[in-house]
Amino acid sequence: xxxxxxxxxxxxxxxxxxxxxxxxxxxxxxxxxxxxxxxxxxxxxxxxxxxxxxxxxxxxxxxxxxxxxxxxxxxxxxxxxxxxxxxxxxxxxxxxxxxxxxxxxxxxxxxxxxxxxxxxxxxxxxxxxxxxxxxxxxxxxxxxxxxxxxxxxxxxxxxxxxxxxxxxxxxxxxxxxxxxxxxxxxxxxxxxxxxxxxxxxxxxxxxxxxxxxxxxxxxxxxxxxxxxxxxxxxxxxxxxxxxxxxxxxxxxxxxxxxxxxxxxxxxxxxxxxxxxxxxxxxxxxxxxxxxxxxxxxxxxxxxxxxxxxxxxxxxxxxxxxxxxxxxxxxxxxxxxxxxxxxxxxxxxxxxxxxxxxxxxxxxxxxxxxxxxxxxxxxxxxxxxxxxxxxxxxxxxxxxxxxxxxxxxxxxxxxxxxxxxxxxxxxxxxxxxxxxxxxxxxxxxxxxxxxxxxxxxxxxxxxxxxxxxxxxxxxxxxxxxxxxxxxxxxxxxxxxxxxxxxxxxxxxxxxxxxxxxxxxxxxxxxxxxxxxxxxxxxxxxxxxxxxxxxxxxxxxxxxxxxxxxxxx
Amino acid sequence: xxxxxxxxxxxxxxxxxxxxxxxxxxxxxxxxxxxxxxxxxxxxxxxxxxxxxxxxxxxxxxxxxxxxxxxxxxxxxxxxxxxxxxxxxxxxxxxxxxxxxxxxxxxxxxxxxxxxxxxxxxxxxxxxxxxxxxxxxxxxxxxxxxxxxxxxxxxxxxxxxxxxxxxxxxxxxxxxxxxxxxxxxxxxxxxxxxxxxxxxxxxxxxxxxxxxxxxxxxxxxxxxxxxxxxxxxxxxxxxxxxxxxxxxxxxxxxxxxxxxxxxxxxxxxxxxxxxxxxxxxxxxxxxxxxxxxxxxxxxxxxxxxxxxxxxxxxxxxxxxxxxxxxxxxxxxxxxxxxxxxxxxxxxxxxxxxxxxxxxxxxxxxxxxxxxxxxxxxxxxxxxxxxxxxxxxxxxxxxxxxxxxxxxxxxxxxxxxxxxxxxx
Numbered sequence: 001x002x003x004x005x006x007x008x009x010x011x012x013x014x015x016x017x018x019x020x021x022x023x024x025x026x027x028x029x030x031x032x033x034x035x036x037x038x039x040x041x042x043x044x045x046x047x048x049x050x051x052x053x054x055x056x057x058x059x060x061x062x063x064x065x066x067x068x069x070x071x072x073x074x075x076x077x078x079x080x081x082x083x084x085x086x087x088x089x090x091x092x093x094x095x096x097x098x099x100x101x102x103x104x105x106x107x108x109x110x111x112x113x114x115x116x117x118x119x120x121x122x123x124x125x126x127x128x129x130x131x132x133x134x135x136x137x138x139x140x141x142x143x144x145x146x147x148x149x150x151x152x153x154x155x156x157x158x159x160x161x162x163x164x165x166x167x168x169x170x171x172x173x174x175x176x177x178x179x180x181x182x183x184x185x186x187x188x189x190x191x192x193x194x195x196x197x198x199x200x201x202x203x204x205x206x207x208x209x210x211x212x213x214x215x216x217x218x219x220x221x222x223x224x225x226x227x228x229x230x231x232x233x234x235x236x237x238x239x240x241x242x243x244x245x246x247x248x249x250x251x252x253x254x255x256x257x258x259x260x261x262x263x264x265x266x267x268x269x270x271x272x273x274x275x276x277x278x279x280x281x282x283x284x285x286x287x288x289x290x291x292x293x294x295x296x297x298x299x300x301x302x303x304x305x306x307x308x309x310x311x312x313x314x315x316x317x318x319x320x321x322x323x324x325x326x327x328x329x330x331x332x333x334x335x336x337x338x339x340x341x342x343x344x345x346x347x348x349x350x351x352x353x354x355x356x357x358x359x360x361x362x363x364x365x366x367x368x369x370x371x372x373x374x375x376x377x378x379x380x381x382x383x384x385x386x387x388x389x390x391x392x393x394x395x396x397x398x399x400x401x402x403x404x405x406x407x408x409x410x411x412x413x414x415x416x417x418x419x420x421x422x423x424x425x426x427x428x429x430x431x432x433x434x435x436x437x438x439x440x441x442x443x444x445x446x447x448x449x450x451x452x453x454x455x456x457x458x459x460x461x462x463x464x465x466x467x468x469x470x471x472x473x474x475x476x477x478x479x480x481x482x483x484x485x486x487x488x489x490x491x492x493x494x495x496x497x498x499x500x501x502x503x504x505x506x507x508x509x510x511x512x513x514x515x516x517x518x519x520x521x522x523x524x525x526x527x528x529x530x531x532x533x534x535x536x537x538x539x540x541x542x543x544x545x546x547x548x549x550x551x552x553x554x555x556x557x558x559x560x561x562x563x564x565x566x567x
Numbered sequence: 568x569x570x571x572x573x574x575x576x577x578x579x580x581x582x583x584x585x586x587x588x589x590x591x592x593x594x595x596x597x598x599x600x601x602x603x604x605x606x607x608x609x610x611x612x613x614x615x616x617x618x619x620x621x622x623x624x625x626x627x628x629x630x631x632x633x634x635x636x637x638x639x640x641x642x643x644x645x646x647x648x649x650x651x652x653x654x655x656x657x658x659x660x661x662x663x664x665x666x667x668x669x670x671x672x673x674x675x676x677x678x679x680x681x682x683x684x685x686x687x688x689x690x691x692x693x694x695x696x697x698x699x700x701x702x703x704x705x706x707x708x709x710x711x712x713x714x715x716x717x718x719x720x721x722x723x724x725x726x727x728x729x730x731x732x733x734x735x736x737x738x739x740x741x742x743x744x745x746x747x748x749x750x751x752x753x754x755x756x757x758x759x760x761x762x763x764x765x766x767x768x769x770x771x772x773x774x775x776x777x778x779x780x781x782x783x784x785x786x787x788x789x790x791x792x793x794x795x796x797x798x799x800x801x802x803x804x805x806x807x808x809x810x811x812x813x814x815x816x817x818x819x820x821x822x823x824x825x826x827x828x829x830x831x832x833x834x835x836x837x838x839x840x841x842x843x844x845x846x847x848x849x850x851x852x853x854x855x856x857x858x859x860x861x862x863x864x865x866x867x868x869x870x871x872x873x874x875x876x877x878x879x880x881x882x883x884x885x886x887x888x889x890x891x892x893x894x895x896x897x898x899x900x901x902x903x904x905x906x907x908x909x910x911x912x913x914x915x916x917x918x919x920x921x922x923x924x925x926x927x928x929x930x931x932x933x934x935x936x937x938x939x940x941x942x943x944x945x946x947x948x949x950x951x952x953x954x955x956x957x958x959x960x961x962x963x964x965x966x967x968x969x970x971x972x973x974x975x976x977x978x979x980x981x982x983x984x985x986x987x988x989x990x
Contacts, residue, residue, distance in 0.1 A: 165654035168624055172648045173716060174670045183667070187658040270696060271658045312670055 023291035030259075040064075041071045044224075047132045053224045055232050057241045062229060066248045069212070069225035070256065072136070073204055076143035080200060083148050084193070088155035089181070096332045102156065107546055109149040109494065121214070125221070132223070139223050142211040147200035154196040158189030174312045182309035190271040198261050202410030205253070206438060209414050210502055215527050226252070234418045237509040246415055253410050263288065347539065350532040358533060365518035366540050369504070370548075372517065373496040376432045377489055380440035385485070388444050389477050392451025393459075405448075409441035414502045421508055427515035434503035439495040443488040450484030451477060483560040490553045497545050569597035570635055570755060571621060571720070577629030578616055589780040590616050591627070596774060596783060603746065603756040605770035607763065607809070609869035613781030614759045615651075615724050621757065622646050622722050643720070644670070647713035651725040653705040655697040661708050662693040668712035683711040686745060703734035710742065714751055723758040727765065732865070739765060747793065761867045763813070763858065767805050768795050775812065779951065784816055810858050813868070814889045826880055830920045832952050833880065833960045834873040838912075838967040841878050845897055848884065853893035860891070881915040913968040917988070924948060925961060926970065926988060935981040 055065075091101035121138045128134035162185055170180050212227030213220070222228040226248055233241030263285035288298075391398045391405075417434050424430035454476065462472050500519030507513070514520040518541055525534035578591035590613040598604050606614045619625040621632060623642040632639040647668065655664050665680050673679075684690060687707040697705055706726060713721055726742075727735035745751055760766050766773050773787040787809065795802055825831075847864075848855060857875060861868040875891045878884040883897035900911050916922050928944050929936050936944075938958070945961075946954040962980070965971040970988055972981050982988060 163652075163654075165650045165652055166656065168619070169648065169650065169654040169712075170667070171624060171642050172622065172646070173667050173712070174642070174644070175667070183659075184656065187656070190658075310666075312672075 023287045026287050027291040037067055037071055040067065044068065045131065045133050045136055049128070049130055049132055049134070051135070051219065051221050053222050053228065055222065055224055055228055057229070057233060057236070057238055059241070059244050062226070062244055062248050065225050065229050066252050068223070069208060069227060070252055072140050072143055072211075072225065073201065073256075076140045076147055076204055077197070077201055079140070079144050080148040080151055081197075083144075084152045084155045085186075088152045088159060089185075091152075091156045092159035096328075099332075100336075105149055105153050105156075107542060108145075109153060121221075135221060135223050138214075138221075139211050139225075142207065142214075143204045146207055146211075147204040150203075151193065151196045151200050154192045155189050158192050159185055162188050176311045176313040179309055179311050179313075187271050190268050194261075194264055194268040198265075201256070201261075202253075205249075205410060205412045206414065206499075207502065208249075208412050230415050234508055235510055242418070249415060250407065250411065253407055257406070257410075347535075350535050353532055354536055359536070362518065362521060362533070362537050362540055365516065365521050365537075366544055369497070369500045369517040369519055369541075370544060372432045372435060372500065372504075373493055376435035376439065376496050377443070377493050379432070380436055380443045380492060381485070381489070384440055384444040384488075385447055385481070388447025389451045389473070389481065392448040392481075393454060393477075395452070398448060398452060402448075405441065405444065409445065413437035413499075417503065417506055418508045421506065421513060425513075427504060427506075427513050428517075431500070431503040431515045431517070431519075435496040435499045438499045439492040442491040442495060443485070446484040446488030446491075447481050450481030454480050479564045482564045483557070486553060486557045486560050490549060490557070493548070493553075494545060497541060568600065569633075570600045571596075571598040571757075572633040573597070573617075573621060573630065574633070575630035576617070576620060576627045576632070578613065578620065578625070579628045591620075592780040592782050594630070594781070594783055596786070598755060598757070598772070600754050602771045603758065603769050604772045604774060605758045605760055605766040606774045606776060607760055607766045607813075608776030608781070609778050609872075610761065610867060612776045612778035614776055617776075617781065618722055618724055618757060618759050622648055624648075645719040647716045647718035647721055649706070649709045649713050649721065649723040649726045651729055653697070653702075653709045653729070655705055655708055655712075657696065657698055660694050660696055661689060661700070664697065664708050665712045665715055668715040670716050679715050680711075683715045686714065686750065687711045687741070701734075702730045703738055706730065706738060710745075714745075717752045719752060720755040720757060721753055723756065725759050725761070728761070735765075739768065743769060743794070761869065763806055763809050763868070764797065767791070767802060767809060768797060773809060775809070775816075777816065785812060787812075810868075810889055814857065814872070814886075827918060827920065830924060830948055831880075832921060832949050832957045833919070833964060834877040835956045835960050836870075836874045836877045837960075837963050840874045841881070841883070844874050844878055844891070845883055845893065845901055848891060848893040848897070849901055853898075855891050857886075857889045857891055880919060881912070882918075883915075909967065909969055912964075913970055913986075916964055916968050916970065921948070922961065922965065922970070925965075926982065929971075929980065929982050934984070935979055938978040938980060941980050 055061075087101060090097045091105075092098065124138050124141070125134040128137075166184055166188070167180075170184050175183065208225070208227035209231050210227070212225040213222035213231040215221075222231070226245055230242065230245040232238075233245055266285050391401055413434070416437070420430055420434060420437070421427065424433065458476055458480075462468075462476050467475060500517060501522055502519075504515040504517040504519035505512070505523040514523070518537055522534060522537050522541075525531075525537060573594055573596045576591055576594040578589075580588045580590055582588050594617060606617065608614045616625065620627050621643075623632070623639050623646070634643055634645065656667070659667070661684075662680060665683055666676070668683075669676055669679065684693065687710050689704065689707050689711060692700065692704065697708065700708070706729075709726070723742075727738055730738065742756075746753060746756065756769070758766075758769060767789060770789055773785075773789055774783055775785040775787065776782065777784045789805060791801055791805060847860070857871050858868055861871040864871070875884060875886050878891075878897070879886050881896075883894060883900055885892045885894055896911070896915070900908055903911060917926070925941075925945070928941075932940070941958050942954045945952075945957045949957060962971065962973050966973060969983050969986055972983055973979070974981070
């Protein structure tokens, strides 16, 4: 690390006479690109309202569509970030809000949020009847719901674990709450937040086809983007378009990774306490560090920002304020009960009109979809555990394969569903494969992470005592990866439940193909506008996800953490 | 005039809805301007809590703190704090970390920071991140950060105990140099420590606290002239005085009779520590000074005392004042092979009332009890102690002695069926 790069305010000479270097040209190029993208997007937003965007299958237009999709992803991410900072902070700081927000996040994290959206969509579209903003917002919010929950959760957890001494130090030196937030809490949360942001962005792309082209009460809507392009190409059976769409998607994912996540990831290392602070590893970060323009902005802005964020509290610490906790507790509990009653009543008004037959059908569909979900998880475990162990225990292999696996994992699997359907036309069975396509990576990732923590000494011990083959796998690797595997299963199963909405129902070459299951039912109910049945379906799916997690996986996770932790 | 006055401070933490832990009881202390005060006490006596109450970081559940006659209602503006684990922000450079200490921004911030960096000898490290610094350098940053806040009182919470011995020695001396240089705004230093030599070296007033609940046992005025020389006879005499006070009052000798009559918890140590102590004693002709031993093995004197007391419970040593002396039984134990050692251990353990009661309890429950039942039973026998610590120590000793078996899968404690145990 070159220390001088980190310094600000002592290179006035260079600042006065900036030499245009190659780095500057690249930075200027990037800036122009960003400005153009914003310009293009804003034009789209002002355009008159067209429920079904005219999408041309001409490959040239795909460039524009890719930019549209990417911009939507970033806007959604930006909203997620703000949501995370506000809601995560509120949950960590207010114990009443905490009791409300944390379980809600926990549920939303593992539930098909897309099912909740139709009502919201109608509202937004009618808010802006004359421009495209409404439709765009719907699409962005749908992407947002695929991104935000685990980010908020991670931020909340980081805030809860800031070391006590750091908090005390900032209180002794009178940092204001605002200053503590920007100087202590956010920096402490950054490593976790960056990691979860990367996962979230990938999660956001997953439903891109659904987010950019959706049906609601026999009206269909779409906005131009890769997702809608693919949807059209699939429907028309235009193979070159499908292939090009996939290529565009991969290019977009890799580009965002190189230009956005890689530099951020390298930069975020300085926030961890580990002694690994090389800033090497991202050429974009090198450019940003070495360019004069970026340096000017960095120094000027950072200086400004520092003054804005490092404020001191005027009054002496308010810790002596005695709160009347009892009274507040009672009021809070009463409010919660009232809220719960209201929700129950709302649910009741919906459910009242559901016929018993429909109810049974939904329950049966839930069972069938559940079977598919866990079958797909089992199949994923079957291949991902051995492969994950192989990759994880060899640093060489994992450094080579990690980027590949990452791209594969962030590729939205629904884009290639139609091809699978051509191979296996019976969706009742092939939907299991489709679920797997999307969610096997969570298991693979976690197994790799687990296998890379196998202590070298234990590895040596097994070799010394001649423990080999399967025996070695079961005495050493399986116990070590077990806690990681459980985490992977929870995430993968959650993902598979979500995926059922796109895996059990799709339109290919103008034909609707569906399987028997709750995912397909949710689609059908949304399409014919049976909102009460839709709500019941989503509630039942949510309940089964939450129940299985609470009854099976969380206890197993606790058991695993107790039994197989290496500490 | 007293600068800081703590009056009848009480502190109770609620552990759960039903359990409360009394950490501080009725502490009254006044500190005069110009004094360095050191608070000395065994681990767990609540000295860090007391320091945080003085600094206004914690509100006591009873009593008040007055600063220059004014009742303290929040974080004290005139105090700065140096932490045991440094409390530096890993994402801020040395310079930026020190900048945090500046409470009232003035135009000459940069000069002030430079001056502080100069004082603690951190020149050239301004743009380094703390993770690239050694422990000693990190604590220098902590001290510089405290100094730039222009404090009147510097609160130090075991500032040198995370450092190696040499670095600690060096930094301690530098703090004293700063104090006497007159280059700072400091009027008082309050330093928490468990190191007697450190307290005698630095402090004008040594406050000795006892544990459970934390109470002030003695306030000792240390009038040795500065600079103090650590191996001068006067210095050693003060150290001796403090040490013998500690051995007499803080971890008092239990008379042999009491050990075998009263239900006392086993001191929280392990079998291997006790045997280790015996081995060291053998190498030292059967007699050693506890404090010398604690410095030799880099352990707090309280833990050395606990190990010695445990050995005394078993009849392996005697502890006249600060000495630990190997007994005949101890020698016999050392000369035995593994099986005989276990047998001696078992016979000695079964003489202790607490073990007798515990074994009886298990016998009455058909030789098997759950861990939680054991915890509840011991809580009933010894309501003042932490049941978890008590049971862990008992298990450690009794498993070695082959009195008890513990199944961590079922979380069950049972009597060893292979050996007949009579109580």
